[in-house]
Amino acid sequence: MAAAPATRSREFTNPPNYDFPFHRLSQTLRDPNKTPVVLVACGSFSPVTYLHLRMFEMAKDYVRQNTDFEILGGYLSPVSDMYKKPGLLSAQHRVTMCTLAAEDTSTWLMVDPWEAFQDYQRTAVVLDHFDHQINDVLGGARTADGEHRKIRIMLLAGSDLISTMSEPGVWSYSDLDHILGRYGTFIVERAGTGMDQATESLARWRNNIHIISQLIQNDVSSTKVRLFIRRGLSVRYLLPANVVEYIEQNGLYLEDAASPSTPVDKESVAGSSKKDNPASTLCS
Ligand SMILES: Nc1ncnc2c1ncn2[C@@H]1O[C@H](COP(=O)(O)OP(=O)(O)OP(=O)(O)O)[C@@H](O)[C@H]1O
Numbered sequence: 001m002a003a004a005p006a007t008r009s010r011e012f013t014n015p016p017n018y019d020f021p022f023h024r025l026s027q028t029l030r031d032p033n034k035t036p037v038v039l040v041a042c043g044s045f046s047p048v049t050y051l052h053l054r055m056f057e058m059a060k061d062y063v064r065q066n067t068d069f070e071i072l073g074g075y076l077s078p079v080s081d082m083y084k085k086p087g088l089l090s091a092q093h094r095v096t097m098c099t100l101a102a103e104d105t106s107t108w109l110m111v112d113p114w115e116a117f118q119d120y121q122r123t124a125v126v127l128d129h130f131d132h133q134i135n136d137v138l139g140g141a142r143t144a145d146g147e148h149r150k151i152r153i154m155l156l157a158g159s160d161l162i163s164t165m166s167e168p169g170v171w172s173y174s175d176l177d178h179i180l181g182r183y184g185t186f187i188v189e190r191a192g193t194g195m196d197q198a199t200e201s202l203a204r205w206r207n208n209i210h211i212i213s214q215l216i217q218n219d220v221s222s223t224k225v226r227l228f229i230r231r232g233l234s235v236r237y238l239l240p241a242n243v244v245e246y247i248e249q250n251g252l253y254l255e256d257a258a259s260p261s262t263p264v265d266k267e268s269v270a271g272s273s274k275k276d277n278p279a280s281t282l283c284s
């Protein structure tokens with residue numbers, strides 16, 4: 001299927017009763033010589049794992065050691081239920097689990113439910129939404145001297161997600177140009193997806209693509225967590241304890257969940273190059 005046409009505007013549809021979360025967003029730039037940045041991770045988060053949370057910490061270390069950026073906040077943006085993907089639990093559960101995880105384990109991560117509680121939104125539009133909320137509505141950041149600075153929004157993603165950007169027909173060219181040209185990305189290396197493969201054909205935006213090596217290899221994935229739960233295996237220490245408790249209390253992932261019947265077919269949106277083949281990653 002051809003990629004969706006890239007139409008963009010600064011008009012955004014908000015879900016009912018929506019407020020943009022910014023309780024942990026710092027709007028003061030500590031070092032006036034740095035560029036303020038907010039990281040946004042888009043994905044299913046079904047369920048959120050420690051790896052999703054660690055991506056932000058890896059990015060923080062990378063930014064401090066290799067760049068002139070200063071991170072002012074980080075957001076998880078769970079995808080809409082309309083993103084038809086096997087194992088995608090309802091947005092309500094996914095947003096709740098992400099919120100439990102972020103609030104309990106971090107001082108700077110937040111969960112934005114904007115994308116989750118409405119129709120499917122392309123990642124370029126999601127980044128525009130963050131740019132609008134953070135820069136237009138909240139007014140960006142200020143230095144200690146009160147000088148205004150625009151906060152740069154950047155996509156944080158694993159290499160499997162970025163590799164879909166090199167697959168024909170998945171992302172529109174103009175969205176890629178918008179995401180990688182205007183915003184930029186931090187890519188966390190992921191077992192099973194080579195960086196060369198992931199960034200193949202994205203070379204024209206190379207100055208906006210930052211590659212982060214996983215110094216401690218960790219191959220946790222939501223797919224494996226779901227499979228463990230279905231088989232009655234423990235998932236403790238793969239995700240935050242309060243998320244494990246929430247899953248147990250609500251009896252989540254016990255069934256081989258089929259995603260809701262919806263207009264957007266996940267395979268046509270993100271391709272089918274997932275690294276996880278449960279049959280090959282777990283003994284039966
Ligand atoms: N172990 C990991 N290493 C690096 N990046 C990861 C890892 N797990 C998830 N990510 C990244 O987190 C983002 C959100 O991921 P997503 O919700 O799809 O998790 P997932 O574990 O890949 O899910 P699933 O197994 O259901 O496909 C994506 O950019 C993905 O590449």
Ligand SMILES: O=C(O)c1ccc[n+]([C@@H]2O[C@H](COP(=O)([O-])O)[C@@H](O)[C@H]2O)c1
Binds near residue numbers: 085172175271
């Ligand atoms: O905007 C696009 O065209 C686009 C194409 C493919 C994937 N995405 C996004 O990438 C994310 C993929 O998540 P996942 O769980 O399928 O790895 C999800 O947030 C999608 O909305 C977005």
